[in-house]
Amino acid sequence: MSPRRTPAAPRTTKAGRRPGGPDTRGEILGAARKTFADNGFTATSIRAVARAAGVDAALVHHYFDSKDELFIEAMALPVDPRAIAAAILDGPPDELGRRIATVFLGVWESTDDGRQRMKAIFRSVVGNDEVARMMREGITSLIIEPVSRSLGVPDAHLRTSMVATQLIGLAIARYLVGLEPVASADLPTIIDRLAPVLQHHLTG
Amino acid sequence: MSPRRTPAAPRTTKAGRRPGGPDTRGEILGAARKTFADNGFTATSIRAVARAAGVDAALVHHYFDSKDELFIEAMALPVDPRAIAAAILDGPPDELGRRIATVFLGVWESTDDGRQRMKAIFRSVVGNDEVARMMREGITSLIIEPVSRSLGVPDAHLRTSMVATQLIGLAIARYLVGLEPVASADLPTIIDRLAPVLQHHLTG
Known part of the structure; x- marks a missing residue:
């Protein structure tokens, strides 16, 4: 994410609009x-x-x-989805499945804070229709659409969205529901299981 | 499910235990x-x-x-998981993926009541740790384990659980979150997308 600019003194605004305060x-x-x-x-x-x-x-x-x-x-996203999209697209098309699995699981597994934020986001998406709508529209615009465009096939959007379904389910089973043996399998094992399946969704 | 037996007159019970009443x-x-x-x-x-x-x-x-x-x-399950397991196992092993996709989506799409019940179950599994535990243990015992045993390979339980992750994510994206174009694609299209991927999880 770009570094935050230091707030300058608030400018004069139109009538009825508050100028910038401390919060x-x-x-x-x-x-x-x-x-x-x-x-x-x-x-x-x-x-x-x-x-x-x-x-x-x-x-x-x-x-x-x-x-x-x-x-x-x-949304307090733990990572910038635009950086996720860039990391996914940076490499050969026949390794897309593996890159997607690695990048997605990296968000969950690299820090405790990241995992807690992802869990909170997943719980509110599933439990709240308004959150579901804004997240699905945001993630579609920031990740699914750029990846779909890179595929360059007519059904690319469906293919990329099917990838999203597999990732959503894996995350819920492994991190929220604790479905065994998916929950305690080591990360390379899970990536090895996911990679060919995601690749099939995209180019199979 | 087996037909419910008609309640007979309650028998005498041990001291301190209530006999059967109307409810x-x-x-x-x-x-x-x-x-x-x-x-x-x-x-x-x-x-x-x-x-x-x-x-x-x-x-x-x-x-x-x-x-x-x-x-x-x-749990007010809309179908008997034992019947689901039997339907999945009834056919050639190389069509397991298609049968699982067809049977699972049938539970969601055959009746409005079934879909509403499944949505309620999914929301409570994701939102509540106790519900998550009882459902994952119950579904593991009643569906995942019988299907795993039929595969007869050492990593069968992981393979079958990976199938469960894909189904969980598909259901959440299509029925709870409304992720397009997965949400409004017709049923045969979704089954065609799922079948080879589920088969790969099981025998690929």
Whole structure:
């Protein structure tokens, strides 16, 4: 993620809009969470978040480079999905399955904090329709669509989404439900099981 | 499921144990849900459920043929997992993947009631550790283990559990989260995508 810019002195804003205060960034994130939840990722604009926060759109842009970045911060994602997409696409197409398995499981297994955040996200996606909608739209836009475009086949979007189903189920079985022996198998074993199946979804 | 036996007049029970009343069956199911949740499927016995319900074990046996049946009723499963296992195993091994996809998705797609019950079960498994434990133990015993035994290879249990991960993720993406185009693809398309991947998990 790009380094956060230091907040400058708030500029004069239009009548009725609050200038930036000490917790302006936090208030913008709160408004973003609500707006993404109400309208989904696709229909949410920086302008709509600014309106919900009662600040000028320029002030939102002051703290966040783009809608994507606002989403990543508002959802407390442990990694930047754009970096995930880039890592997946960086290599030969016939090893896509293995790269996807390695990158995805790396998010869960590299730090305790990352795993806890992923568990919280998965639980709210499954338990809450609004969270489900914003996450599926956000992840579709930031990961599934770039990977689909790289495949260059007509049914690419279905293929990439089937990969997502296998990853979602693996994560739930291994990290949330504790289904054995998937839960305690070592990481290389799981990657070896996943890689050919993900590759089949993409190019089989 | 076997047809329910008509309740007979309650027999005399040991001191301190209530004889069967008009809602005895419902009370036994409530006690079973609590006992399965507290102790998991594996460690729960008919005797323990009877103790929790304050009735004689013979009375539990009067209403329910076995612990398996008590579990199926207590969890309000829309189908009998033993029938699922039998349907999966009834056919040539090289078509296992297709039969599993067809049978599993049939549970979700044949009736509205079945789909609603499955959604409720999935949400509680992901949201609640006790429900997760009893369901994973129950499904392991009633479906995963019989299918694993039929494969007759050393890593059969891991292979069958990997099939479960793909099915869990497909169901969550299609029915709970609405991930497109998986959510609105027609059933034969989804089965065609799943079948070779499930077969690879089992015998690839």
